[in-house]
Amino acid sequence: xxxxxxxxxxxxxxxxxxxxxxxxxxxxxxxxxxxxxxxxxxxxxxxxxxxxxxxxxxxxxxxxxxxxxxxxxxxxxxxxxxxxxxxxxxxxxxxxxxxxxxxxxxxxxxxxxx
Amino acid sequence: xxxxxxxxxxxxxxxxxxxxxxxxxxxxxxxxxxxxxxxxxxxxxxxxxxxxxxxxxxxxxxxxxxxxxxxxxxxxxxxxxxxxxxxxxxxxxxxxxxxxxxxxxxxxxxxxxxxxx
Numbered sequence: 332x333x334x335x336x337x338x339x340x341x342x343x344x345x346x347x348x349x350x351x352x353x354x355x356x357x358x359x360x361x362x363x364x365x366x367x368x369x370x371x372x373x374x375x376x377x378x379x380x381x382x383x384x385x386x387x388x389x390x391x392x393x394x395x396x397x398x399x400x401x402x403x404x405x406x407x408x409x410x411x412x413x414x415x416x417x418x419x420x421x422x423x424x425x426x427x428x429x430x431x432x433x434x435x436x437x438x439x440x441x442x443x444x445x
Numbered sequence: 446x447x448x449x450x451x452x453x454x455x456x457x458x459x460x461x462x463x464x465x466x467x468x469x470x471x472x473x474x475x476x477x478x479x480x481x482x483x484x485x486x487x488x489x490x491x492x493x494x495x496x497x498x499x500x501x502x503x504x505x506x507x508x509x510x511x512x513x514x515x516x517x518x519x520x521x522x523x524x525x526x527x528x529x530x531x532x533x534x535x536x537x538x539x540x541x542x543x544x545x546x547x548x549x550x551x552x553x554x555x556x557x558x559x560x561x562x
Contacts (some may be wrong), residue, residue, distance in 0.1 A: 365550075374451075374553040375489075421488060432479070433540075433551055435488045436521050 334358070335424050337436035350409040352393075352439050354422030359402065362404040362426035365433070366396055369419045380419075383404060391417070399433045417443045446540045448545045449475045451554035458529060461560050466524045469538030474519035479551060480512070484537040495522040513555035529561045 348377040356362060363382050366377040384396040396407045400435025406420060422436040448471040458464055468478055469504050476497045482503040483488040494502045503516035511533075522541075526533055536558050540551035 369555075372536075372556065372558065374449075374555040375540075376553070377550070380550060432491060432494070437488050 334434045335422050335436035337420075337422050337439050339439055339444065340437065341436075341440045343442040343444060346413045346414055347411050350407070350412045350416065350441065352420050352441065353405040354396075354405045354407065354436060355403055356405065356422075356424045358424065358426070360426065361398075361400060364396075364398060365423040365425070366390065366394070366405075366407050367421045367423060369421065369438075375421065378407070391435045401418075412443045413443075414443050414445065417441055446554040447541070447549075449539065449541050449552045451539055451557050452553060453557060454561075455558045456508075457560045457562065460530050461528050462561075464526045464559060466526075466537055466539075466559075468522045468524070468541070469552050470541040470543075470552070473541070473543055474499045475522075475543065476519060477542040478516060478522040479520075479540045479542075480514060480524050481540070483538060483556075485536075489538060493507050493523075497522075510520045520549040526555045526559065529559070533562045534559055 336355045365380045366378040367376050368378050379388045379395050381388050381398045391393045394409045396405050398405050419438050419440045421438050423433045425433050446456045450469045452467045479497040482492050483489050491504050492507045494514040495514045497516045497519050503509050516522040521553045536556050540553045
Protein backbone atom coordinates (compact mmCIF):
# COMPACT_ATOMS: atom_id res chain seq x y z
CA UNK A 332 0.00 0.00 0.00
CA UNK A 333 1.21 3.46 -0.88
CA UNK A 334 2.29 5.26 2.30
CA UNK A 335 2.81 8.67 0.79
CA UNK A 336 1.05 10.01 -2.27
CA UNK A 337 2.08 13.20 -4.00
CA UNK A 338 -0.58 14.33 -6.43
CA UNK A 339 0.93 15.74 -9.56
CA UNK A 340 4.39 14.76 -10.71
CA UNK A 341 4.79 18.21 -12.28
CA UNK A 342 3.41 21.54 -11.14
CA UNK A 343 3.89 24.76 -13.05
CA UNK A 344 3.21 28.21 -11.60
CA UNK A 345 3.98 31.75 -12.60
CA UNK A 346 6.46 33.78 -10.62
CA UNK A 347 4.60 35.47 -7.78
CA UNK A 348 1.75 32.97 -7.81
CA UNK A 349 0.71 30.64 -5.03
CA UNK A 350 2.56 27.34 -4.79
CA UNK A 351 0.56 24.32 -3.67
CA UNK A 352 2.14 20.87 -3.62
CA UNK A 353 -0.08 18.09 -2.39
CA UNK A 354 0.82 15.22 -0.11
CA UNK A 355 -1.41 12.60 1.45
CA UNK A 356 -0.32 9.85 3.79
CA UNK A 357 -1.90 6.59 4.79
CA UNK A 358 -1.52 5.82 8.45
CA UNK A 359 -3.86 5.06 11.32
CA UNK A 360 -1.44 6.72 13.69
CA UNK A 361 -0.30 10.28 13.01
CA UNK A 362 3.21 9.96 11.72
CA UNK A 363 6.05 12.39 11.51
CA UNK A 364 5.90 14.24 8.21
CA UNK A 365 8.57 16.02 6.26
CA UNK A 366 9.01 18.04 3.11
CA UNK A 367 12.37 18.03 1.38
CA UNK A 368 13.63 19.95 -1.63
CA UNK A 369 16.16 18.64 -4.10
CA UNK A 370 17.98 20.73 -6.67
CA UNK A 371 19.56 18.98 -9.67
CA UNK A 372 22.44 16.69 -8.79
CA UNK A 373 22.24 17.58 -5.13
CA UNK A 374 21.13 15.91 -1.94
CA UNK A 375 17.96 16.68 -0.05
CA UNK A 376 17.39 19.74 2.06
CA UNK A 377 14.77 19.75 4.78
CA UNK A 378 12.12 22.42 4.27
CA UNK A 379 9.97 21.66 7.28
CA UNK A 380 8.70 18.90 9.51
CA UNK A 381 5.61 18.00 11.51
CA UNK A 382 6.27 16.24 14.78
CA UNK A 383 2.87 16.37 16.55
CA UNK A 384 3.21 19.91 17.85
CA UNK A 385 1.57 22.75 15.93
CA UNK A 386 -0.45 21.62 12.93
CA UNK A 387 0.68 24.59 10.87
CA UNK A 388 4.38 24.27 10.32
CA UNK A 389 6.56 27.04 8.96
CA UNK A 390 9.74 26.17 7.17
CA UNK A 391 12.57 27.79 5.33
CA UNK A 392 12.31 29.96 2.21
CA UNK A 393 8.76 31.04 3.02
CA UNK A 394 7.23 27.57 2.78
CA UNK A 395 4.68 26.22 5.18
CA UNK A 396 2.55 23.10 5.50
CA UNK A 397 -0.58 22.23 7.42
CA UNK A 398 -1.17 18.84 8.97
CA UNK A 399 -4.84 17.87 8.57
CA UNK A 400 -5.59 14.62 10.29
CA UNK A 401 -9.16 14.42 8.98
CA UNK A 402 -7.86 14.61 5.43
CA UNK A 403 -4.61 12.71 6.08
CA UNK A 404 -2.88 15.50 4.24
CA UNK A 405 0.23 17.60 4.62
CA UNK A 406 0.19 19.97 1.66
CA UNK A 407 3.07 22.37 1.09
CA UNK A 408 2.35 25.99 0.24
CA UNK A 409 4.12 29.24 -0.45
CA UNK A 410 2.22 32.46 -1.08
CA UNK A 411 4.46 33.77 -3.82
CA UNK A 412 6.68 31.64 -6.03
CA UNK A 413 10.19 32.71 -6.84
CA UNK A 414 12.30 31.50 -9.73
CA UNK A 415 14.71 29.94 -7.27
CA UNK A 416 11.92 27.67 -6.00
CA UNK A 417 12.13 25.60 -9.16
CA UNK A 418 13.24 22.17 -7.94
CA UNK A 419 11.88 18.77 -7.02
CA UNK A 420 9.98 18.41 -3.78
CA UNK A 421 9.55 15.24 -1.79
CA UNK A 422 7.06 14.53 0.95
CA UNK A 423 8.17 11.87 3.42
CA UNK A 424 6.68 10.08 6.38
CA UNK A 425 8.31 8.39 9.33
CA UNK A 426 7.35 6.84 12.62
CA UNK A 427 6.98 3.56 14.38
CA UNK A 428 4.65 2.14 11.74
CA UNK A 429 7.37 2.62 9.16
CA UNK A 430 10.11 1.02 11.18
CA UNK A 431 11.40 4.50 11.98
CA UNK A 432 12.57 4.84 8.40
CA UNK A 433 11.74 7.60 5.98
CA UNK A 434 9.29 6.67 3.26
CA UNK A 435 9.27 9.09 0.36
CA UNK A 436 6.61 10.08 -2.05
CA UNK A 437 7.32 9.99 -5.75
CA UNK A 438 8.23 13.67 -5.85
CA UNK A 439 6.80 16.74 -7.54
CA UNK A 440 8.82 18.85 -9.92
CA UNK A 441 7.98 22.51 -9.53
CA UNK A 442 8.47 24.77 -12.52
CA UNK A 443 8.28 28.52 -12.09
CA UNK A 444 7.51 30.59 -15.16
CA UNK A 445 8.66 34.16 -15.52
CA UNK B 446 22.18 22.47 11.15
CA UNK B 447 23.88 19.11 10.99
CA UNK B 448 26.16 18.62 8.01
CA UNK B 449 26.74 15.41 6.12
CA UNK B 450 29.36 15.07 3.43
CA UNK B 451 29.88 12.47 0.73
CA UNK B 452 32.98 11.63 -1.22
CA UNK B 453 33.42 11.45 -4.10
CA UNK B 454 30.68 13.61 -5.60
CA UNK B 455 31.08 11.97 -8.95
CA UNK B 456 32.80 8.82 -10.16
CA UNK B 457 33.14 7.24 -13.56
CA UNK B 458 34.54 3.74 -13.72
CA UNK B 459 34.85 0.75 -15.98
CA UNK B 460 32.63 -2.27 -15.63
CA UNK B 461 34.01 -4.73 -13.07
CA UNK B 462 35.60 -2.07 -10.90
CA UNK B 463 34.70 -1.74 -7.23
CA UNK B 464 33.77 1.72 -6.06
CA UNK B 465 33.78 3.04 -2.50
CA UNK B 466 31.62 5.96 -1.41
CA UNK B 467 32.15 7.65 1.94
CA UNK B 468 29.50 9.33 4.05
CA UNK B 469 30.58 11.49 6.97
CA UNK B 470 28.67 13.36 9.63
CA UNK B 471 30.83 16.44 10.11
CA UNK B 472 29.55 18.03 13.30
CA UNK B 473 27.65 15.30 15.07
CA UNK B 474 27.84 11.62 15.84
CA UNK B 475 25.53 9.28 14.03
CA UNK B 476 24.98 5.75 15.23
CA UNK B 477 22.63 5.21 12.32
CA UNK B 478 23.13 6.18 8.72
CA UNK B 479 21.10 5.30 5.68
CA UNK B 480 21.97 4.65 2.05
CA UNK B 481 19.58 5.52 -0.74
CA UNK B 482 19.62 5.07 -4.45
CA UNK B 483 17.88 7.40 -6.85
CA UNK B 484 17.34 6.66 -10.51
CA UNK B 485 16.70 9.53 -12.93
CA UNK B 486 13.32 11.16 -12.45
CA UNK B 487 12.48 8.84 -9.58
CA UNK B 488 12.22 9.06 -5.85
CA UNK B 489 14.74 7.85 -3.32
CA UNK B 490 14.82 4.15 -2.62
CA UNK B 491 16.22 3.03 0.71
CA UNK B 492 18.91 0.43 0.20
CA UNK B 493 20.11 -0.24 3.72
CA UNK B 494 20.40 1.01 7.25
CA UNK B 495 23.92 1.27 8.55
CA UNK B 496 24.47 0.86 12.27
CA UNK B 497 27.74 1.72 13.92
CA UNK B 498 29.52 -1.37 15.16
CA UNK B 499 27.09 -3.87 13.71
CA UNK B 500 25.98 -5.31 10.42
CA UNK B 501 23.87 -3.25 8.09
CA UNK B 502 20.23 -4.04 7.55
CA UNK B 503 19.36 -4.34 3.89
CA UNK B 504 16.02 -3.70 2.27
CA UNK B 505 14.33 -6.44 0.36
CA UNK B 506 15.81 -6.95 -3.05
CA UNK B 507 19.13 -5.27 -2.30
CA UNK B 508 22.11 -7.58 -2.74
CA UNK B 509 24.28 -7.63 0.35
CA UNK B 510 27.27 -8.97 -1.53
CA UNK B 511 26.94 -6.31 -4.16
CA UNK B 512 26.52 -3.30 -1.91
CA UNK B 513 28.89 -3.65 1.00
CA UNK B 514 28.31 -1.29 3.90
CA UNK B 515 30.69 -0.58 6.74
CA UNK B 516 29.98 1.76 9.63
CA UNK B 517 33.23 1.65 11.51
CA UNK B 518 32.88 4.86 13.49
CA UNK B 519 30.22 7.25 14.72
CA UNK B 520 30.97 9.67 11.92
CA UNK B 521 31.71 7.46 8.93
CA UNK B 522 29.82 4.94 6.86
CA UNK B 523 31.05 3.55 3.56
CA UNK B 524 29.21 1.95 0.68
CA UNK B 525 31.24 -0.21 -1.68
CA UNK B 526 29.70 -1.21 -4.96
CA UNK B 527 31.46 -4.45 -5.74
CA UNK B 528 32.25 -5.25 -9.36
CA UNK B 529 30.10 -2.45 -10.66
CA UNK B 530 28.16 -2.84 -13.89
CA UNK B 531 26.33 -0.30 -16.04
CA UNK B 532 23.02 -1.09 -14.35
CA UNK B 533 24.55 0.10 -11.07
CA UNK B 534 24.86 3.60 -12.51
CA UNK B 535 22.77 5.82 -10.30
CA UNK B 536 22.77 8.66 -7.80
CA UNK B 537 23.64 7.38 -4.33
CA UNK B 538 22.67 9.48 -1.33
CA UNK B 539 23.44 8.88 2.30
CA UNK B 540 21.81 10.35 5.36
CA UNK B 541 22.56 10.40 9.05
CA UNK B 542 20.17 10.27 11.96
CA UNK B 543 20.82 13.17 14.27
CA UNK B 544 20.17 13.69 17.93
CA UNK B 545 18.13 11.23 19.90
CA UNK B 546 16.28 10.21 16.78
CA UNK B 547 12.93 10.93 18.35
CA UNK B 548 11.63 12.60 15.25
CA UNK B 549 13.66 10.42 12.96
CA UNK B 550 15.08 13.48 11.26
CA UNK B 551 17.72 12.56 8.77
CA UNK B 552 20.32 14.91 7.36
CA UNK B 553 21.32 14.14 3.83
CA UNK B 554 24.62 14.22 2.05
CA UNK B 555 24.99 15.90 -1.35
CA UNK B 556 24.98 12.60 -3.20
CA UNK B 557 27.41 10.68 -5.40
CA UNK B 558 26.83 10.23 -9.10
CA UNK B 559 28.13 6.84 -10.21
CA UNK B 560 28.55 6.12 -13.89
CA UNK B 561 29.73 2.68 -14.90
CA UNK B 562 30.92 2.38 -18.47
